[in-house]
Amino acid sequence: MTLAHTGGTTEAARAALAAARAARAEELDRWLTGLLAKAAEAAAPPGDAAEPSPAGGTGGGPADDGLLDGIALVAVGSHARRELTPGGDLDLVLLHRDRAGIAEIADRLWYPIWDSGPRLDHSVRTVAEAREVARTDMKAALGLLSARLIAGDPGLAAELRTAVPADWRADARRRLGELAELCRARWEAQGELAFLLEPDLKEAHGGLRDVQVMQAVGASWVASAPDARVRAAHDLLLDVRHALHEVTGRSSDRLVLQEQEAVARLLAMLDADQLLRATTEAARTVTHAGELLWRRVERFRAPRRAPGGGVERRPVGDGAVEQDGEVVLARNADLKDPALLLRVAAAAAHAGLPLAPATVDRLAEHAALPTAPWPAAARDALVSLLGAGPAAIGVWEALDQAGVVTRLLPDWERVRNRPQRNPFHRYTVDRHLVEAAAGAAALTREVARPDLLLVGALLHDIGKGWPGDHSVSGAVVTRDLAARLGFPPGDVDVLEALVRHHLLLPEAATRRDITDPATVEAVIAAVASVPGREREIVELLAAIAVADGQATGPSAWGTWKGRQVAELARRAIAALSGGTPPPPPALPPEQLALIRHDGAAVRVAGTRITIAAPDRAGLLWQAAGILALHRLAVRTARTVSAASPGAAAANGGTAVLDFTAVPEYGTPPDPAALEADLRRMLADRLDVAGRLERRARSVRVRPGVTVAPPRVTIVPGASDISTVIEVRAHDRPGLLWRIGRALGSLGLQVRGAQVDTLGAEAVDVFYVVDAAGRPLGDDPATLSEVREKVLEALG
Structure with missing residues (x-):
């Protein structure tokens, strides 16, 4: 027929x-x-x-x-x-x-x-x-x-x-293991149907063969047979295969480019792009369902627990618990919290674990979603999720399959499953953006604002869902999205510039002479739209270029192109040099009131913790140790001491420590108990180090996702009165205490600090002096010792 x-x-x-x-x-x-x-x-x-x-x-x-x-x-x-x-x-x-x-x-x-x-x-x-x-x-x-x-x-x-x-x-235990090996070999040979321009509808990963395999696994009674969504996806792929056979008169199952328009016409679709989007949607549905099914098979084939062993639950984040190799909601999780969904997703990604299907369904159906402008906690959770790197991709896909991503980011619908008819691109637009953000996570040590890097990478091609130049239209969309995410106006400007100019460095580096001053001037002129942030934008654009190129495919990025982009960025930053470090923070009235007390004073107000005490060595990191003891994660820390310009007259030798700290998971600690321990620490009546070491020994370490190694940089010329040490590391409990103790063991005093946790990345800057109150100088051996000591503490 x-x-x-x-x-x-x-x-x-x-x-x-x-x-x-x-x-x-x-x-x-x-x-x-x-x-x-x-x-x-x-x-x-x-x-x-x-x-x-x-x-x-x-x-x-x-x-x-x-x-x-x-x-x-x-x-x-x-x-x-x-x-x-x-x-x-x-x-x-x-x-x-x-x-x-x-x-x-x-x-x-x-x-x-x-x-x-x-x-x-x-x-x-x-x-x-x-x-x-x-x-x-x-x-x-x-x-x-x-x-x-x-x-x-x-x-x-x-x-x-x-x-x-x-x-x-x-014989299911043996046969399903054999079937899994055959499937992996087939996927390796055929690729992933959703992201192929000319896919094999039957044998590629996510194709018809996988649905047949799922039916076979269902026949083993180890997992359920394919559900209605998978059956619908299967029927779509079957119809496309049928139309392909009708059009070509042959038995080939590969949907080659020259046949796609004819197949689309037979299916009454608008064009080949609509055909590919529908095929991609179906394939991703099959692939995702298959991943859930194979997780069930792996648990079935794993060694059985001893009778009476029970189900172990281990907290992995606020509102999130590991159970049976998956992340589920904690019993006290607040579904009305607009940051909960993203925070649980981020916890799963950083633990290297999948979200349990029932948890995804419950979050999608019942969890509150952030409304515009997003609260800082929700935005930080999104950045933390992206900062997990490749482990974030599977979690993002689970949210996408549940329809959550387009509810969080409505503009995502325009790029979702959108094919890229370019042999350089190996993914659809939306998957390319997620891959780029995951790749950018490895580059967060290279930039001053990891959060803007990760979000900029996620949105850099968002304009491909709109007519015209995708960089121009994408900048408009990004401005609205960044405001929706709750970024302050200055950061909105930066994100808009990143999307507008995300091709600036790779195009200039490969199409112009980077030694020509005019090339550098063109780069500087392009980023001048955000005065005062030009160097930051160039730095971010260089990192996005790497993440974008690597996510595109091996033919789009190579060593030579990477060197050219890095050198052009270096020249542009050199031309923009001459800035000064930010001034110390001014003392607000509530801190001025604290330092009028004799001795020490502590104020705990929600997530804000302020300490005023006589300035002394080790005060910052000892206070950070108390916060870690109470399972508080430091998000920001600022110090102002008597040695800080403009502060000496106000505080007369008193140091002010201002922390923002949130619970690692669960409910916040009792403020009275926290304040009591801080006062005991100030009176030298509390062994902070001993208690932290005991806590560390009691924690069972579970391997999580692979993260980039920490980086310690001594910034030359950043201050005339101190040596500036910048530390980039993956955030974890007690991080600030470890760094401070390492500096203290070298006899160094921290005269000022600016500590920020952006998503999962800690960006900590310390202004240190030696015992005599002087900068460390330029002795390479001394500086190397400082770097190695801090790195050892972070290891």
């Missing part, structure tokens, strides 16, 4: 294809039933022949006069599922109970099929032989699990349909 599209909707076109497959299945069944009856009659001994009944049909039935007694024709594969497309193969098994003359019956059955044209895969077996083959041949097992009687002895077919699944279930 050949179909020609004559207008109408996509739904109508697809219904016509499904009807054609069903009609073909019925026609084939009738034809094969007649062939089997004729073959049995012709092979019968003289005098035994009788007129066969047409009762076999599509379900088989008792044979008249015993002609078909003890034989059954069974379909396996696509015809068994009534999914045979025009280019599909017939796969048939002739079952028998040691029937005399079975070879002659088989010959009289197979030859007419061969003569009629369909490609045929056939076998003749007893039930015992079929079971034995299924135990050793995975392809045969998968086919026999879906066996369907066409004609002949229904009891014989029922015996096969009962025995093969029972064998499959009995």
Whole structure:
């Protein structure tokens, strides 16, 4: 049957294809039933022949006069599922109970099929032989699990349909492991259907073969059979395959570029892009469901717990708990908290664990989402999620499949599943953006604002969902999105500039002479739209260029291009040099009131903790140690001491420490207990180091995601009165205490500090002096010792 599209909707076109497959299945069944009856009659001994009944049909039935007694024709594969497309193969098994003359019956059955044209895969077996083959041949097992009687002895077919699944279930632990290995090899060879410009609809990862595998796993009773969403995705891919066979007249399952427009027309779609978006959507649905299924299989195949062992739950973040290798909601999680969803997602990514499917569903259905402008906690959780690097991709995909991403970022819908008809690009637009953000996480040590880098990387191609130059339209979209995310106006300007100019450095570096002053001037002129932030923007653009290029594909980024971009950025930053470090923070009235007290004063107000005390060595890191003891994660820290310009007259030798700290998980600590411990520390009546070490020994360490190594930089010329040490590291409990203790062990005093945690990245700057109150000087050995000591503390 050949179909020609004559207008109408996509739904109508697809219904016509499904009807054609069903009609073909019925026609084939009738034809094969007649062939089997004729073959049995012709092979019968003289005098035994009788007129066969047409009762076999599509379900088989008792044979008249015993002609078909003890034989059954069974379909396996696509015809068994009534999914045979025009280019599909017939796969048939002739079952028998040691029937005399079975070879002659088989010959009289197979030859007419061969003569009629369909490609045929056939076998003749007893039930015992079929079971034995299924135990050793995975392809045969998968086919026999879906066996369907066409004609002949229904009891014989029922015996096969009962025995093969029972064998499959009995040996599921071994067979599913074997099936997983075969799938991984196939995925490696065929690639991921969702991100291929010319995918194999059947064999690629996320294709029709994977749904058949999921049905086989369901037959083992280890996991559920494919749900309605997967079945719908399968039907779409099957329709595309059917249309491809109709268009080409061939059996190839690869959707090549030159056939895509014709296939789209047959399916009543607008164009090839709509076809690819629909195919991508279906493939991603199948792939994601497959990942969940294989996690179930892995748990099934893992060593069983001892009886009575129970289910262990371990906190991995505020509102998030690890259970059975997945992250689930904590019992006290507040679904009304607009930051909860992203915070739990970030906790899962940083723990290197998937979100449990039920948790994703519950969050998608019941969790409050941040409204514009987002609160800082929600924005920080988004940055933390992106900062997890490659581990964030799977978590993001889980949220995307649940429909959460487009609710958080409505503009995401325009780039979701959008194909890129460019051989350099290996992903759809949305996946490319997520890959770029994940790659940017490895570059957060290179920039002053990791949060702007990660969000800029996530949005750099957001304009590809709009007409015109994607950099220009993307800048407009980004301005609205950045404001929605709650960034302050200055940061909104920077993000807009990053998206507008994300191609500036790679294009200039590869198309212009970077030694020509005019090239550097052009770069500087482009970033001048945000006065005072030019150096920061160039730094961020250089990092985004790397992340963008690497996420595009190996042909889009290489060593030479990387060197050119880095050198151009260096020249532009050198031309923009001359800035000074930010001044120390001014003392607000509440801090001035604190330092009027004699001795020490402590004020705890929500997440804000302020300490005023006589200035002394180690005060900062000892206070940070107390916060760590109370399971508080330091988000920001500022110090003002008597040595700080403009502060000496106000505080007369008193140091003011101003912290913002949030619970690592669970409820905040009792403010009275926290204040009491801070006062005990100030009175030298608390062994901070000892208690922290005891806590560290009690924590079970679980490997999480791989993060970039910490970086310690001594910034030359940043201050005339102190040595400036910048530390970049992955945030973790007690980080500030470790750094401060390392500096203190070298006899150094911290005269000022600016500590920020941006997402999962700590960006800490310390102004230090030696015991005599002087900068450390330029001695390489001394500076190297400082660097190594801090790195050792971070290790």
